[in-house]
Every structure is written in structure tokens, then in C-alpha cells.
Amino acid sequence: MRVRVRAVAVGVAVVLVGLAVVLALNVGRDPRADANRSQLLGQPSPTYDLETLDGAPVSDESQIGRTVVVNFWNSWCIPCEQEHDALVAWWAANRDDDAVTMLGIVREDTRRAVERYVRDEDVTWPVAMDPGGRAALAFGTRGQPETYVISPSGVVVASQYGPVTVANLDDMVAAAERVG
Amino acid sequence: MADTSTARNRIAWIVLAVLVLGAVAFSLWPRPGADSVAGRTRSLAREFRCVDCEGLSVADSQTASARAARVEIRRRLEAGESEAEVRAYFVDLYGESVLLKPEGTGIGLVVWALPVVAVILAGAGIVVAVRRGRRTPRLRATDEDEALVARALGAEHGTDDRADDGDER
Numbered sequence: 001m002r003v004r005v006r007a008v009a010v011g012v013a014v015v016l017v018g019l020a021v022v023l024a025l026n027v028g029r030d031p032r033a034d035a036n037r038s039q040l041l042g043q044p045s046p047t048y049d050l051e052t053l054d055g056a057p058v059s060d061e062s063q064i065g066r067t068v069v070v071n072f073w074n075s076w077c078i079p080c081e082q083e084h085d086a087l088v089a090w091w092a093a094n095r096d097d098d099a100v101t102m103l104g105i106v107r108e109d110t111r112r113a114v115e116r117y118v119r120d121e122d123v124t125w126p127v128a129m130d131p132g133g134r135a136a137l138a139f140g141t142r143g144q145p146e147t148y149v150i151s152p153s154g155v156v157v158a159s160q161y162g163p164v165t166v167a168n169l170d171d172m173v174a175a176a177e178r179v180g
Numbered sequence: 181m182a183d184t185s186t187a188r189n190r191i192a193w194i195v196l197a198v199l200v201l202g203a204v205a206f207s208l209w210p211r212p213g214a215d216s217v218a219g220r221t222r223s224l225a226r227e228f229r230c231v232d233c234e235g236l237s238v239a240d241s242q243t244a245s246a247r248a249a250r251v252e253i254r255r256r257l258e259a260g261e262s263e264a265e266v267r268a269y270f271v272d273l274y275g276e277s278v279l280l281k282p283e284g285t286g287i288g289l290v291v292w293a294l295p296v297v298a299v300i301l302a303g304a305g306i307v308v309a310v311r312r313g314r315r316t317p318r319l320r321a322t323d324e325d326e327a328l329v330a331r332a333l334g335a336e337h338g339t340d341d342r343a344d345d346g347d348e349r
Contacts, residue, residue, distance in 0.1 A: 005308060008301075008304055008308055011301070012301055015297055015301070019290065019294070022290050023290075034274070034275025034276060035231075035275065035277045037275075039273055039275050040273075107245075108243070108244040132251060133244045133247065134248060134251075134252070136245060136248065137245065137248040137249060137252055140231075140273040140274050141231075141245070142231040142274075143231075143232045
């Protein structure tokens with residue numbers, strides 16, 4: 001009987017030591033680390049086929065050959081307001097460059113609110129609604145603002161969760177141009 | 181008397197076994213409609229984390245992104261994709277953190293294995309305890325023991341009587 005109790009005790013000890021080793025090896029590893037980085041980096045651009053507020057069609061295919069900055073935003077999000085000046089400044093500096101373009105895709109907002117914001121806040125780059133949220137889903141967005149930069153060959157080369165700065169945008173666009 | 185007690189124990193174990201097996205069978209029994217596209221969509225939507233809300237599944241959340249995800253799951257199932265393919269699509273898109281249930285590999289294996297190991301160890305512990313209880317010999321009082329007890333009781337009564345007498349004086 002004593003031998004059997006000892007065998008059970010040894011079994012428990014082995015299991016506990018095994019668990020301790022596994023836990024020790026994983027201390028500091030964030031199981032949700034992949035939530036901080038887009039899984040699309042290095043992948044072909046997701047498909048999107050939208051219509052801008054002006055009624056012009058815009059799709060991933062129509063933008064092949066140019067570096068595209070895709071910015072998911074909406075009118076009620078505070079971080080979107082925080083990055084707004086950077087977007088305006090970056091667009092003012094690059095709007096005449098045929099090699100790059102920017103597309104704002106609205107995430108979870110009404111058309112009326114977006115049109116008012118675009119008018120009042122001097123948004124002059126193309127903005128498209130996203131009916132059904134399909135483009136937001138295709139990009140794997142987790143919120144807004146989120147910015148993706150697609151190379152001229154149609155590869156997602158950079159992404160930014162949260163507000164961007166002009167320097168961020170310049171760096172991401174430069175990376176896209178290097179990829180070509 | 182001992183036979184009655186044993187029979188009662190057996191019945192209790194049988195009832196417990198029937199209840200446990202019944203509960204397991206009930207949980208595993210396929211629900212009506214589970215094979216329909218709507219049922220499979222609901223089932224899959226419960227597996228994915230709503231990415232822009234805390235602690236809710238895609239099935240439970242009413243955000244636009246969760247609605248879009250439900251539509252996408254349904255669209256893919258209707259297009260003939262398997263549950264595994266839909267699951268792979270969402271994992272490719274968001275990473276494994278989109279899964280509410282951990283996968284059965286890597287550190288996720290520990291999460292699944294731990295309860296099983298705990299149940300096995302607990303079962304082993306119960307078996308050892310029951311066997312030890314059975315093997316402990318039941319001591320029967322001999323005539324000599326009973327005489328010893330009787331003498332001790334008699335002596336105790338005698339002492340009490342003397343104490344009572346003393347109080348009266």
C-alpha cells in the first residue's frame with residue numbers, strides 16, 4: 001500500500017514539475033501578441049470594391065501601380081481626430097504625386113455624419129463608405145484608426161494601429177516604394 | 181445489516197454513474213438544426229472573439245464588425261467551405277488570439293490537458309483511498325476486551341458513588 005501511495009505521489013510530482021517547466025518557458029509570452037500586429041504584412045492586398053462619397057468606384061485592382069495609404073476611420077472616434085492634422089498635412093504634401101494616393105474607408109459610421117465631417121474638417125482625399133463592413137473585415141481591422149500601406153505591386157508592406165504621424169506615413173510609404 | 185449497507189452503496193454508485201453518463205450523453209447529443217448553415221454559422225461564430233469588444237464572441241456581439249464576421253462566416257459556409265477552412269481564414273486574418281477556445285497545440289495543450297490530468301489524479305486518489313479503507317482490518321472486541329471495559333465502567337461507577345456519598349457528608 002505504501003508503495004502505491006508513493007507511486008501516486010511521484011506521479012503528481014512529475015505532472016506538477018512538467019507544468020512548472022511549461023509555465024516557466026512561457027512566462028513573459030503574451031498569448032495575444034498577434035493582436036498588436038497585422039497578419040497581412042507581406043500578404044497580397046485584401047480585395048475591396050467600394051464607392052467614394054463622390055460616387056467614383058475604387059478598388060484594390062484600380063489602384064495597382066501606385067502606393068496606396070488606406071486609412072480606416074470614422075467621425076466619432078477621438079484617436080481619429082488626433083491623427084486628422086497629420087493626414088491633412090501628409091495629403092497636402094503628396095496629393096500631386098501620381099505615385100501615391102490615400103483612401104479613407106469609413107468604419108462603423110453613418111453616411112450623414114461622415115459627409116458633415118468631411119465638409120467641416122477639410123477632408124479632400126477620397127473617402128468611401130464600407131457597406132456591411134466587408135473591407136474592414138478583409139483588412140482584419142480591430143478598431144479605428146488603422147492605417148495600411150500597399151505597395152504598387154499590391155502587397156501590404158506596413159500597418160499602424162492607432163493615430164499616425166506625418167513621419168510614420170513617410171516611413172511606411174518609403175517602405176512600400178522600396179518593395180515596388 | 182452489512183449486506184443492506186453494501187447494497188445501498190452499490191445503488192448509490194449506480195445512480196451516480198447513470199447521472200454522469202446521462203449528463204455527458206446529453207451534452208454530446210446533436211441539437212436539432214445544428215447541421216443547417218444557420219446552425220453552423222452560430223456554432224462557428226461562438227468560437228471567434230469579437231475583435232473590437234472585450235470578452236464577447238462574434239455570436240454575442242452586436243458591433244458592426246461582429247455582424248460583418250457573421251455574414252462572412254455564413255457566406256463562406258454557403259460557398260461550400262468547411263468549418264476548418266472558415267476557422268483558418270479568421271486565424272490567418274487575426275492570428276490565433278481570435279479563437280476563444282485555445283488550440284490543442286503548444287501552450288494551449290496545457291489548458292486542455294490540465295483538467296483531464298486533474299480528473300485522472302483525483303480518480304486515482306479516490307481509488308487508493310477506498311482500497312485503503314477496505315483493507316484496514318475491522319477489529320472485533322474479544323471477551324477479554326469486553327471484560328476490561330466492564331471493569332473500567334464498574335470502577336468508574338464506584339468512584340462516582342463514593343463521590344456522591346462524600347457530598348452528602
